[in-house]
Amino acid sequence: MKIEKQAVLKALENITVPGEGQNMVESGAVKNIQIFGDEVEVDITIGNPSLQARKKTEVEILKIIHREVYEKAKIKINIKVDAPAAKPKTNEIKGKPIPGIQSIIAVASGKGGVGKST
Numbered sequence: 001m002k003i004e005k006q007a008v009l010k011a012l013e014n015i016t017v018p019g020e021g022q023n024m025v026e027s028g029a030v031k032n033i034q035i036f037g038d039e040v041e042v043d044i045t046i047g048n049p050s051l052q053a054r055k056k057t058e059v060e061i062l063k064i065i066h067r068e069v070y071e072k073a074k075i076k077i078n079i080k081v082d083a084p085a086a087k088p089k090t091n092e093i094k095g096k097p098i099p100g101i102q103s104i105i106a107v108a109s110g111k112g113g114v115g116k117s118t
Contacts, residue, residue: 001038001070003035003037003038003040003069003070003073004035004069005033005035007068007069008033008035008040008042008065008069009025009030009033010068011064011065011067011068011069012024012025012030012042012061012064013025013026014064014068015057015060015061015064017029017046017047017057018046018048018053018056018057019046019047019048019053020047024044028045029044029045029046030042030043030044031043031044031045031080038070038072038073038074039073039074039075039076040065040069040073040074040075040076041075041076041077041078042061042065042075042076042077042078043078043080044057044061044077044078044079044080045079045080045081045082046079046080046081046082047081047082047083047084048081048083049081049083054079054081057077057079058077058079061075061077062075062077
């Protein structure tokens, strides 16, 4: 049986992207589909970095292509996670500056001994 790229795209429209309200085709998560005989290779990009989201997406794609396109298709799924970069935290001192003081130095002995009686 010849597998059509349009049939695969139509099947992927039934899957919602984790963390978004759109299907895979509308959201742009489907980056590439290649078909070689009965083999289908699908490149997907998702924004949710969790392993659970990746596995769920992979299982849904396998099920829907086997159910709606071709039951005996050999499917390879490449999932890329494109999570937004975390903002670096700056260590700023909150509050008003004290006039005449430019730097603060913390000094500790590191000896412990709290709570012991001598």
